[in-house]
Amino acid sequence: MTVTTTSPSLPPGRKHRKTEKILLDIGRFLVVLVTTYLGLLAVTFFIGRVIPIDPVLAVLGDRAPASAIARVREEMGLDLPLWQQFFLYVRQILSGDFGTSVLTTNPVLTDIARVFPATLELATFGTVIGTLLGIPLGVLAAVKRGTLIDQLVRLVGLVGYSVPIFWLALLSLLLFYAKLGWVAFPGRIDIVYEYTFTPITQIFLLDALLQRQWDVAWDVFRHIVLPGSLLGYFSMAYISRMTRSFMLNELAQEYVVAARAKGLSESRIIWSHALRNAAVPLVTVIALSYAGLLEGSVLTETVFSWPGLGLYITNSLQSADMNAVLGSTLAIGSAFIALNLLSDLLYRTLDPRTRTR
C-alpha cells in the first residue's frame, strides 16, 4: 500500500513502448480498413453476379452471334470459377478500373470524380446546417424540458422526419423559386457561368470563394441554399432529437450536481460539462447522418436536378448500367467507411476512457 511505482521522470523503456503502441494502433487500423473493404467488394461483386443483367448482353446487345457472345464471355473472365472472378474483380478495382459506363461512355471513375463532389458539397452544406441548428435546439429542449419550447422543438423535429422530402422539396421550389424568385434552379450553377468558371476542387462554393469570383459564389449559393437547407432540416430533426436525449441523460448525472455545488453558472454546466459529455455519442450520430445524406439524397437530387451521385445512380439504374451502379455503390461505401473511421478517431479524442493507454 505504501509502495508507489510511479516516478516523476519517465523510465527509459517508456518512450520506446509508446512508439510501439502507435505502430500497433496503425496496424490495427489498417487491418480493419482492409477487411471492411474486402467485405464491401464482396458485396458489390455478389450483387453484380446475382442481378438478372447479363454483362455480355449489355455490351453486345441481344442480336450478337453466339460465337461473339462466347468470346466476350471468355474475355471478361466470366467462364472462370467464382473465386477467380472475385480475385480479378478486386485486382481491377485496385488498379482503378471500374469499367465503362454504358450510359455516358466515360470510365466510371471519371464520372464519379465529376458527380461525387456535387453530392459531397450538398451533404456537407446540409450537415453543417443540421449540426449548427440541431445541437443548440436539442440542448435548449433538454434544459427547458416539458415547457412550450421543448414541445415546439420536438414538433419541428417530428415534422422533419415524418414529412417526405420530395414533397417538401417541390413545395419549397414552388414558393421560393416560382413565386418569390429568391433561389436559383435547376442544378448547381447558372448556365452562364458553366463555361467561364473553372473549378479546382469541384466543390463549387469553395472554388468560387478561393478564386474571389463573388458573383459566381453568390450564384452557386442561390442554387445550393434550398436543397442544402432541406437536407439540413432533415438532419437537424435527427440531431436535435438525439442531442435532447443525450443531454437529458447527462444532466441527470451526479457530476452535474457536483458542478452546481462548486457554484458554476448554469451555462457553464450545460455547455462545458454536460454537452462536452454528450458530444461523445453525438459524434457518431452526426457522422451517420452525414453518411446518410451522402448516399440518400437521391430524391432531393432528382427534384433539384442536382448533378450528384444520387442522380447518377438513379439514371444508371434505369438504364441497367451495371458498372456505373456498382462503382457508385463502392464510392458510397468508401464514404461510409471513411466517415466511420473519422468518427472513431474523434470519439477517442473526445472520450479519454476509450483511449488505449
Add this chain to the structure above:
Amino acid sequence: MSALLTVENLKVHYPTRSGLIQAVRGVSFTLGRERLGIVGESGSGKSQTGRAIMGLTAPQALISADRLEFQGQDLLTLSPRERRALRGRRIAMILQDPKYSLNPVMTIGRQIVETLRTHESVTKAEAKRRALEMLEAVQIRDPERVFGLYPHEVSGGMGQRAMIAMMLICGPELMIADEPTSALDVTVQLEVLNILDGLVAKRGMGLIFVSHDLRLVSSFCDRVLVMYAGRVVEELSSGALSEAKHPYTRGLLDCVPKVGESRHPLPVLDRKPEWAA
C-alpha cells in the same frame, strides 16, 4: 457561540401527480464550527436536508423554513446568483461516489482549478499552484501526476480525495458531506475520513456529515441527529449513544452485531407509524 448555520422548521416538499411528497417535515438545528452527524435510513430526508441547505434540490421542490440562516444571512431570500456565489466558496458539498460525481471527460486538475477560478480571479499558474497544494493537503503523494489524470484513471479513494480537494480549495466555512465514504472500501473509508477530519479541524470549518452508518458517524462527529420519515427523532452527543431514548434509535443500535455473540432470532428494525406523526 455564534452559529454558523441556523435551521428552524425546514420543510422540503415535492408536488407530484399523486399529491404532495413531504421529504423533510420540519427539521431544526443549529451548527457551530463543529461536526454534526445526520443519520437515518433511505428516504428519511437526510440527504434532502443537506441539499436544501446547499440550494441544490430539484427545481420543482417547495422549500420553506422559519429560519434558514448561514452566518446571519437568510438563504431563502437570496437571489439564485447570490446563492451560487456562496456555493463552492463558503458552503461546499462532497458527494457519495467519485466515479459519478467527477466529470469523466475533464482532468482532475482542471476540475479543481475550475472551482477556484469561478470564485476568485487568479492567474492560471497561480490556480495550478494552489490546486497542487490542495492535492498535497488531501495526502496525494504525486500531485503533479494526479493533476493531469482523468477520473477513471484513479482509484475510488484517490477520486474522493480529489473531490475533497475540489470542494475545499476556496476555503469554505461549511462543508456538507453526503455519504462521503459509502462507496469506498472499508480500509480506504478510514483514510478518507481522517483526511477530511484533519482538514475540518485545521481550518475550523463546520461539517454536516450525512450517513446511514450510525457507528461511523458517532465515532467521527461531535453530535448526531437521528432522522426518521423527514423529522429529527433524537439528538445525541456522540459519547452518549448508549443513552439513546427513542425506540427507533435503540432499534438501530440493537441491530449492530457484536463479535462473539450469537443472537437468535436476529433483531428486526421496528417502524411505528406514530413516530412519523
